[in-house]
Amino acid sequence: MDRMPDPKRPTSPFGPLDLQLVLLRRMADHNPDLVEDARHELGVSIADMREANRRWQAMLHSPRGRAAAARYRSVLGTPESTTRRRIGDLDCEARQWPLPLWPDLRFEVLTAPNGAVWNEWLVRAPGAPPPPLHTxxxxxxxxxxxxxxxxxxxxxxxxxxxxxxxxxxxxxxxxxxxxxxxxxxxxxxxxxxxxxxxx
Structure with a gap:
């Protein structure tokens, strides 16, 4: 049976493990079996996943919350890489962080010059071979x-x-x-x- 989070335990800072649980929570709509395997690999319960998602939503909607770019830095630390990128006529900055659950991928956040986040998603890690996609x-x-x-x-x-x-x-x-x-x-x-x- 899944353990419940301990209400007496101090809440630790929201970190990379918690963000991975947030990503998995949304993926569970389509691939619950893969998410279940990943959850066991991370050694966390369904209750832990729910709690991470609750805390993430609270961070997103807090009137005193950080801007999106600063929020990711506070959760994931200093980016592994920061690259200037041009998309069409617009200049942006691509910040990437490793996540243990997907070692061949990076979590990438694209930010505008004013710090606004344009996109946040998983991309292939630099140097990692892309999968063969033919059929x-x-x-x-x-x-x-x-x-x-x-x-x-x-x-x-x-x-x-x-x-x-x-x-x-x-x-x-x-x-x-x-x-x-x-x-x-x-x-x-x-x-x-x-x-x-x-x-």
Whole structure:
């Protein structure tokens, strides 16, 4: 049976473990089995996951809360890397942090010059090989990021996500026999959750 958080235990600072639980909580809507395995790997209970999410929501909605960019720095510490990036006509800064649960990925936050956060998601770590994506069979849950799927099955069209941390892609991909299908993929925090054939 899942243990309950100890109400007498002092609340520790919200840190990388807690953020991973927040990411997992949203992913559980699509892949509860993968999330359950990850939860056991982290050695935490369902109650711990709920509590991390409660604390995260409180941080997001606190009138005295930090700005989003400062909030991630307070939770994750100094970024592993900070890179200037140009997207279209706009300059931004990409800050990346490692998360133990996904060693080949990085949690990336894109910030505008005024410090506003434009995007927050998981991306492939610099130097980590991208997954081989050739057919529908390769698109398994948690196998790739948004940009990797978009490049592998270009041209891909963005789809509106069903929640703030979700993205969608529409594209054409072959099955194992080479028959091409119209597909839609859904991503949570930038990581693939499910793919559906739209025909």
């Amino acid at each position: 529908l069979d390769d698109l398994t849950p948690w196998s790739c990021t948004v940009d990797e799927a978009a490049r592998a099955f270009a041209p891909a069209r963005p789809l509106e996500g069903t929640a703030p941390t979700r993205w969608g892609l529409a594209f054409t991909a072959p099955d194992a026999r080479g028959v091409r299908h119209q597909c839609a993929a859904e991503f949570t925090w930038g990581l693939l959750q499910r793919t559906a054939v739209r025909e």
